[in-house]
Amino acid sequence: MFKVGIIGCGGRGRSHAQGYTASKDVKIVACADPKKENAVEMAKVHNIPESGIYSDYKEMLAKEKPDIVSVCVWTGLHYDIIIDAVNAGVKAIHAEKPMAPTWGESKRIYQACVDKGVVITFCHQRRFGAPFVKAKQLANDGTIGQLHRVEGYCPNLFDWGTHWFDMFHFYNNDEPAEWVMGQINWEEERTAFAIQLETDGLSYVKWKNNVYGLLVTGRSTGGGCNNRLIGTKGMIEVYVNNGPAIRVMHEGAAGWQIPSLDDVPKGDDTVLSVLNLIDCLKTGKEPELSGRKALQATELIFASYESSRRRARIYLPLNIEDSPLLSMMEEGVIGPKRKD
Structure with a gap:
C-alpha cells in the first residue's frame, strides 16, 4: 500500500485525489495547502485524518514520509517543491503541467528525479x-x-x-x-x-x-x-x-x-493518468505521462x-x-x- 500526499488542494489537486481514491493500492494520508481551508475540505472528502492536514508541505514531507506526491500548485512553485520531494525520499511524483517557467529548471527537475530513481510524471492527461x-x-x-x-x-x-x-x-x-x-x-x-x-x-x-x-x-x-x-x-x-x-x-x-x-478506454482523463502512474510504479514500466515525454x-x-x-x-x-x-x-x- 503506497502512502500518498497531495500538495495543492485546489481544483487540480481534487482531480488527482479522485484518481488515488479509485485505486486499491494507495491511501491518501496527508494533504497540504497554504490556504488551510482547502486542505481541510479535501480531508473531509477523502477521509484524511486531521493529523494529515498541513499548511506547510515541507512539514508534511518530513512527518508523513509519503511514497507518492502530487504537486498541484502554480508553475513557478514546481521546482522547489519537486526537488524537496525528491530529497525527502518519495518514490513517485505526479505534477501538474507546464513543467517550469524556464527550460533550465525543467531539465534540472527531470534530471534530479533520474539521479534519485524517482518516477515523475506531468499531467498531460489528454x-x-x-x-x-x-x-x-x-x-x-x-x-x-x-x-x-x-x-x-x-x-x-x-x-x-x-x-x-x-x-x-x-x-x-x-x-x-x-x-x-x-x-x-x-x-x-x-x-x-x-x-x-x-x-x-x-x-x-x-x-x-x-x-x-x-x-x-x-x-x-x-x-x-x-x-x-x-x-x-x-x-x-x-x-x-x-x-x-x-x-x-x-x-x-x-x-x-x-x-x-x-x-x-474511457473514463476521467486525470483519474486514468493517476492509475497509470500507480500501475507503472508497481511494474517498473515507463508511465504514459513520463517526465521524459513531458520534457x-x-x-x-x-x-x-x-x-x-x-x-x-x-x-x-x-x-x-x-x-x-x-x-x-x-x-x-x-x-x-x-x-x-
Missing part, C-alpha cells in the same frame, strides 16, 4: 482521452495512409501549447523532433499561473521521421478544431468547433465519417521562443537555460518595457 487515443489509432493503422503533418490550435504556446506539443509527440509515437521554427507577438498582458504569455504565436516543427507539425496560438487561429492530423490518404480532426469530438475523411469513404470509440513537449515550447529571439531555425537539443519569452520581456525587446 493522452488518455478517448478521441485522442482513437486519433492516434487511425493515424497509425493506415486509415489515412502515412502520417505527414499534425496541427494544433489553442490560446498560447506555454500553458495550452504544452498539451498540443505533447499530443503531437503522442500521435507520432514519441519520435524525437529535429528542429523548430517559431514566432511570437506581444500586444497585451496575458498570464497563466502568473507566467507571462505571448499574445499570438506560431511554431513549425520537423520530426526526425519526416513528420511535420504546426501550432497556431492566440486570438484568432482559424483552425476550426483542436487538432488536425493529415496523412497521404486522408485526414482526422479532433474536437471540431461546433462539431463532433472526432471525425475522419479517407480514400474510399464518402465525406466525413464519425469513428466508433467503443474500442478505446520533449517542453523543449518545443522554449525552442519556439528561442527561434523568435534568434530569428532562426533551432536545431535540437535546445542548449539554453532561460525562457526566451521572459528574457525578451525583461530586456524590453517585447512587452510593456519595449523600447521603440
Whole structure:
C-alpha cells in the first residue's frame, strides 16, 4: 500500500485525489495547502485524518514520509517543491503541467528525479482521452495512409501549447523532433499561473521521421478544431468547433465519417493518468505521462521562443537555460518595457 500526499488542494489537486481514491493500492494520508481551508475540505472528502492536514508541505514531507506526491500548485512553485520531494525520499511524483517557467529548471527537475530513481510524471492527461487515443489509432493503422503533418490550435504556446506539443509527440509515437521554427507577438498582458504569455504565436516543427507539425496560438487561429492530423490518404480532426469530438475523411469513404470509440478506454482523463502512474510504479514500466515525454513537449515550447529571439531555425537539443519569452520581456525587446 503506497502512502500518498497531495500538495495543492485546489481544483487540480481534487482531480488527482479522485484518481488515488479509485485505486486499491494507495491511501491518501496527508494533504497540504497554504490556504488551510482547502486542505481541510479535501480531508473531509477523502477521509484524511486531521493529523494529515498541513499548511506547510515541507512539514508534511518530513512527518508523513509519503511514497507518492502530487504537486498541484502554480508553475513557478514546481521546482522547489519537486526537488524537496525528491530529497525527502518519495518514490513517485505526479505534477501538474507546464513543467517550469524556464527550460533550465525543467531539465534540472527531470534530471534530479533520474539521479534519485524517482518516477515523475506531468499531467498531460489528454493522452488518455478517448478521441485522442482513437486519433492516434487511425493515424497509425493506415486509415489515412502515412502520417505527414499534425496541427494544433489553442490560446498560447506555454500553458495550452504544452498539451498540443505533447499530443503531437503522442500521435507520432514519441519520435524525437529535429528542429523548430517559431514566432511570437506581444500586444497585451496575458498570464497563466502568473507566467507571462505571448499574445499570438506560431511554431513549425520537423520530426526526425519526416513528420511535420504546426501550432497556431492566440486570438484568432482559424483552425476550426483542436487538432488536425493529415496523412497521404486522408485526414482526422479532433474536437471540431461546433462539431463532433472526432471525425475522419479517407480514400474510399464518402465525406466525413464519425469513428466508433467503443474500442478505446474511457473514463476521467486525470483519474486514468493517476492509475497509470500507480500501475507503472508497481511494474517498473515507463508511465504514459513520463517526465521524459513531458520534457520533449517542453523543449518545443522554449525552442519556439528561442527561434523568435534568434530569428532562426533551432536545431535540437535546445542548449539554453532561460525562457526566451521572459528574457525578451525583461530586456524590453517585447512587452510593456519595449523600447521603440
